[in-house]
Amino acid sequence: MAYYRQVGEVPPKRHIQFRDLEGRLYYEELMGEEGFSSDSALLYHRGVPSAIVASELWELPDQGTAPNHPLKPRHLRLHALQTGDCAVTGRRLVLGNADVRIAYAVTGTSASALYRNGTGDECVFVESGSGTVQTVFGSVDYRTGDYVVVPRATTHRWVPAEPSRLYAIESNSHIAPPKRYLSRYGQLLEHAPYSERDLYGPTSPLLVEGEDVEVLVKHRAGGRVVGTRMTYASHPFDVVGWDGCLYPYTFNVEDFMPITGKIHQPPPVHQVFEGHRFVVCNFLPRKVDYHPLSVPVPYYHSNVDSDEVMFYVGGDYEARKGSGIGLGSISLHPGGYAHGPQPSAIEASLGAERFDESAVMVDTFAPLDLGEAALEAEDPAYAWSWASDRAGRGAESQ
Numbered sequence: 001m002a003y004y005r006q007v008g009e010v011p012p013k014r015h016i017q018f019r020d021l022e023g024r025l026y027y028e029e030l031m032g033e034e035g036f037s038s039d040s041a042l043l044y045h046r047g048v049p050s051a052i053v054a055s056e057l058w059e060l061p062d063q064g065t066a067p068n069h070p071l072k073p074r075h076l077r078l079h080a081l082q083t084g085d086c087a088v089t090g091r092r093l094v095l096g097n098a099d100v101r102i103a104y105a106v107t108g109t110s111a112s113a114l115y116r117n118g119t120g121d122e123c124v125f126v127e128s129g130s131g132t133v134q135t136v137f138g139s140v141d142y143r144t145g146d147y148v149v150v151p152r153a154t155t156h157r158w159v160p161a162e163p164s165r166l167y168a169i170e171s172n173s174h175i176a177p178p179k180r181y182l183s184r185y186g187q188l189l190e191h192a193p194y195s196e197r198d199l200y201g202p203t204s205p206l207l208v209e210g211e212d213v214e215v216l217v218k219h220r221a222g223g224r225v226v227g228t229r230m231t232y233a234s235h236p237f238d239v240v241g242w243d244g245c246l247y248p249y250t251f252n253v254e255d256f257m258p259i260t261g262k263i264h265q266p267p268p269v270h271q272v273f274e275g276h277r278f279v280v281c282n283f284l285p286r287k288v289d290y291h292p293l294s295v296p297v298p299y300y301h302s303n304v305d306s307d308e309v310m311f312y313v314g315g316d317y318e319a320r321k322g323s324g325i326g327l328g329s330i331s332l333h334p335g336g337y338a339h340g341p342q343p344s345a346i347e348a349s350l351g352a353e354r355f356d357e358s359a360v361m362v363d364t365f366a367p368l369d370l371g372e373a374a375l376e377a378e379d380p381a382y383a384w385s386w387a388s389d390r391a392g393r394g395a396e397s398q
Contacts (some may be wrong), residue, residue: 129164138202
């Protein structure tokens with residue numbers, strides 16, 4: 001996020017001596033994207049940030065996937081899943097491909113393990129709950145409806161104030177506002193549905209003492225996602241100050257200003273973030289189309305280049321009435337398959353002036369495979385819901 005911040009103490013120039021009151025030198029660390037050629041931050045540590053004393057295997061939860069074959073739409077009931085109570089180790093893999101993975105966790109009120117994702121940025125949507133994410137940059141508070149964006153390789157931990165439902169979008173790239181929302185220098189433009197005022201980053205350093213501190217690291221090895229448990233000589237939360245344009249932040253859906261039109265608007269107007277070969281959109285309570293002959297629910301469409309994943313988090317989703325989908329549901333509509341509203345929802349929507357619905361959508365440009373959680377949480381009747389009078393025949397043909 002190319003929006004400059006300074007938190008805590010930093011020296012007047014980069015890469016010069018910076019000492020504490022006793023004359024001890026702080027250790028400068030550059031966190032930078034794209035090999036010194038993109039957004040970065042300079043952090044000033046009390047301890048040596050690379051001083052590890054142990055490195056051991058961390059066995060990740062099941063990361064196996066199965067292809068969506070034979071091809072069909074899927075309905076996954078996430079609220080039916082049992083997860084561990086840790087925001088990190090309790091995650092269960094729902095969907096994934098080589099570009100992005102979607103996982104789900106329901107936390108208790110205990111702090112998670114210290115953790116960083118070395119494969120890419122994370123964008124975690126808070127379905128419900130509140131708490132704090134503590135990071136090397138400082139703390140950010142979270143609440144229901146927040147996206148918590150954590151840059152790649154940021155050591156952090158989740159500290160829930162109450163049980164929280166977390167929908168984790170783990171990328172193999174960076175996650176940022178869409179380029180069309182940004183000026184050539186990175187400022188959010190007037191036509192963007194949110195602005196820098198809506199982004200909340202750390203405001204003060206977080207200093208924690210400690211020795212022999214374990215950090216769980218997710219990274220790639222041998223072409224797959226694996227885990228390592230690193231032990232640091234001193235606590236990673238020892239940064240007295242930092243500045244730059246790379247840091248964690250939160251953005252709440254209440255601060256997204258939906259764009260509406262005279263006729264039905266396509267999903268790109270609802271986009272909030274993008275990564276490499278995927279996008280994140282949110283559909284929120286809004287006024288709908290005002291043409292006298294408008295059809296407010298979406299038209300049938302074939303996303304020939306992408307899979308569409310919709311996570312239903314609030315309200316009453318008009319287009320899916322009669323399908324069995326409710327709060328906590330995911331619909332997966334794969335590329336190569338035409339999808340759209342349930343037939344009864346089209347007539348029912350005519351004349352509507354407002355929709356009260358909230359959903360988070362991830363569109364990917366490579367097919368998504370099914371994680372172990374998807375296979376457990378699937379509603380097998382969903383695929384036949386557009387032809388409900390012939391549901392039995394559809395089920396027999398599986």
